Amino acid sequence: MDRTLYSTEHDQFRSSVRDYLARDVLPNAEQYIEDKLIARDVWRGLGEQGVLGLEIPEEYGGGEAGDYRFNALAQEELAAVSMAFASSVGIDFDIVTPYIVDLASEAQKQQWLPRIASGEAVAAIGMTEPSVGSDLANLKSSAVRSGDDWILNGSKTFITNGYTCDVAVIAARTNPEQRSKGISLFVVDASLPGFERGRKLDKVGQPEADTAELFFDDVRLPADSLLGEVDRGFIAMMEKLPQERLGSAVTNVAHAKQILGETIEYARERKAFGQSIGSFQNTKFVLADLVTRIEVTQAYIDQAVAAHADGKLTAVDAAKAKYFSAEVQNAVLDSCVQVFGGYGYMREYRVARAWMDARVTRIWAGTNEIMKEIIGRSLDL
Ligand SMILES: Cc1cc2nc3c(=O)[nH]c(=O)nc-3n(C[C@H](O)[C@H](O)[C@H](O)COP(=O)(O)OP(=O)(O)OC[C@H]3O[C@@H](n4cnc5c(N)ncnc54)[C@H](O)[C@@H]3O)c2cc1C
Known part of the structure; x- marks a missing residue:
């Protein structure tokens, strides 16, 4: 049966993404599996193709398609390479980026969005913890006020892009008296002191997706790292x-x-x-x-x-x-x-x-x- 979801404009974008993947990515697929990593030049290539900026407004270097069909067809093409490509790249442009676009301060948008759009910065999201996955409202990592700043402590596990990310959206408890109403989100620069990564986790499949634990040891976050309102992260x-x-x-x-x-x-x-x-x-x-x-x-x-x-x-x-x-x-x-x-x-x-x-x-x-x-x-x- 013919699919009616996509127009000629979508098909043109699909062709360019497909051509890029066939020319520059598929021939190196074995290498990424061996390295247990998607090379940075692939991220930059996907940036040039306009995939990574699909959710990002033009003023921050993106293409802001404003039509989820473009996200969907890009993910279809990535999945045809492998699930690892779909998950690693999808987390970056389709999952993390909307949090920053919708909830970050102007300064944080300026800092991260152009670099994400170009593939210079890779993004991750940390919700899951060693003791908490499905029961997300029970997460333990904490962010405590220190003057205007926040001090982040705790750990996350199974984080896609965790080993290589430059920036991560992290869910942390800001009110110990509450469950879901005591969680906030932060945009965290992975180069800050106290932000540590564990080893690349040894998975059953998707070797080329880097998946890691993250540890936070008194990471001092500037006040504007908070995404949206305090305690509204859930x-x-x-x-x-x-x-x-x-x-x-x-x-x-x-x-x-x-x-x-x-x-x-x-x-x-x-x-x-x-x-x-x-x-x-x-x-x-x-x-x-x-x-x-x-x-x-x-x-x-x-x-x-x-x-x-x-x-x-x-x-x-x-x-x-x-x-x-x-x-x-x-x-x-x-x-x-x-x-x-x-x-x-x-x-x-x-x-x-x-x-x-x-x-x-x-x-x-x-x-x-x-x-x-x-x-x-x-x-x-
Ligand atoms: C390769 C990989 C990549 C991932 N990437 C990320 C990432 O980038 N960021 C991130 O934050 N997380 C990531 N995750 C974590 C993933 O989202 C969690 O593993 C998932 O949510 C399940 O949580 P858990 O592993 O703690 O299992 P648990 O919550 O401990 O669940 C164990 C079992 O109990 C069942 N169970 C739990 N609660 C109920 C219930 N109420 N009713 C019925 N059954 C229940 C579950 O269905 C499951 O079968 C990743 C995981 C993997 C394996």
């Missing part, structure tokens, strides 16, 4: 999380769709018993099932992207998109591994890596159990 996160979950959903489907396409090619080529494996009825039925699942899921996600572009996406619908797309992606990739047979279990094959890369999509950006909790609450049971 509300800000709840307002921004639907976009994060929609971005996840977009990449989940795009990633599975890309690998499914590669699997169909393989089924045409690979021979067994003197015929292509795609000619066996079982393979045909499996692939027919997967193509259908992807297209039907895509239709929901496209509608969610259109709703978000119109400012109408609800938190519940974003949760449905994130939950369902992650389940479909994981099921599709598991079947793709099966179609590849033994080769599907070899790390050097993209299908094997994709399968490992995808496992986390049921866990991050709010686990699928938390997504069902959000959806369940809306049923007024």
Whole structure:
């Protein structure tokens, strides 16, 4: 079925991003995996392509598309390279940047937005802590007033771009008497004294995404590091999380769709018993099932992207998109591994890596159990 989400203007932007990724990024994919890092020149390249400035107003060096479809198609193209590209770059331009654009002081915007737009600065977000993930309202890192400044202490874990980030949005407790109403957000310069990084974490998949722990030891933050109002950080996160979950959903489907396409090619080529494996009825039925699942899921996600572009996406619908797309992606990739047979279990094959890369999509950006909790609450049971 033809997708109706995108116009010619979107398609032109897609072509330029796709050409850049094919020319400058895909040939080096093995190197990024080996280095466990996306090279800085890729960030700068994506800056030049206009991807990193999609959410940033022109006065700060961005292109401010003002149309979420551009964010979505950029994420689709990144996911076709790998989930790690989609997650690392997506966190930067689609998740962290809106917090700075919407909530930072003028001086902080001037300091960070032009550098994020150009790819000179990489951004991360730290919500999760060693003892707190789903139960975000219970986070322990603290920021305490010291004159006009704030003193930040505590730690974060599983932070995407954590090892290389130049700037991070950090959630910290500013009122120990409250739960969700005692949390604030700060924009934190990663070069400040007391901001320490742990090792790159050894993940099951997505090796080229750097994921790290962060430690804060009496980090002195200037007064204007506060994002928005004090003690209102939890509300800000709840307002921004639907976009994060929609971005996840977009990449989940795009990633599975890309690998499914590669699997169909393989089924045409690979021979067994003197015929292509795609000619066996079982393979045909499996692939027919997967193509259908992807297209039907895509239709929901496209509608969610259109709703978000119109400012109408609800938190519940974003949760449905994130939950369902992650389940479909994981099921599709598991079947793709099966179609590849033994080769599907070899790390050097993209299908094997994709399968490992995808496992986390049921866990991050709010686990699928938390997504069902959000959806369940809306049923007024
Ligand atoms: C590769 C990777 C990258 C990440 N990147 C970032 C990042 O950049 N920034 C960031 O802040 N975080 C990041 N995260 C953290 C991620 O968002 C958390 O791992 C996730 O929110 C789950 O939290 P947790 O790991 O503490 O699990 P827990 O909250 O301890 O959950 C454990 C299990 O209990 C279940 N559970 C918990 N509460 C409930 C409930 N109420 N009802 C039913 N089941 C429940 C969960 O669904 C899960 O199955 C990343 C994680 C990974 C693995």
